Amino acid sequence: MTKIVVVYHSGYGHTQRMAQSVADGAGADLLAIDADGNLPEGGWDTLDAADAIIFGSPTYMGSVSWQFKKFADASSKAWFAQKWKDKVAAGFTNSAGMNGDKLSTLNTLFTLAMQHGMVWVSQGLMPSNTKGAQRNDVNYLVSYSGAIAQSPSDAGAADMLPGDLETARLFGQRVAAVTAKFKG
DSSP states (O other): OOEEEEEESSSSHHOOOOOOOHHHHHEEEEOOOTTTTOOOHHHHHHHHHSEEEEEEEEOOOTOOOHHHHHHHHTTTHHHHHTTTTOOOEEEEESSSSTTTTTTHHHHHHHHHHHHOEEEOOOOOOOOOTTTTTTTTTTTTTSSSEEEEEEOTTTOOOOGOOOHHHHHHHHHHHHHHHHHHHHHO
């Protein structure tokens, strides 16, 4: 049995909805970073005890939210003690633009994981990039590094596309499968 935690910040609810889809696929626990960039009581212990940590942040101005960055900087205590070394890691993001520089956010999440000596899991889905592809297809936005979603700036979290949420759920399943293999 593996223990997977999805740690995320969500400013407007979209990333929270995506986090729930990832957690549903992975059988993971959710751990929210609050509006001040802090974890709830016992949050660091939860992460330290996990076999896999899936990071999630909205893409704001081409990178993670400041709240997620505060969490990442605070993880230096875990880094110093090498508490997350050899844990499985993965990441996801959402932004209003079709591109929105989401890869930059995924690279930030990847770099955080690499700083901790973690093992990164990719999206693992083939792209929906044929002439017949529809916007609601799985991995329509075509990411290999992690799960990504797009939510129009005037749409609430309830309006997120089922294809993006299914992509997130399948991503969570992949992380769980890789974690199970890795843990042996």
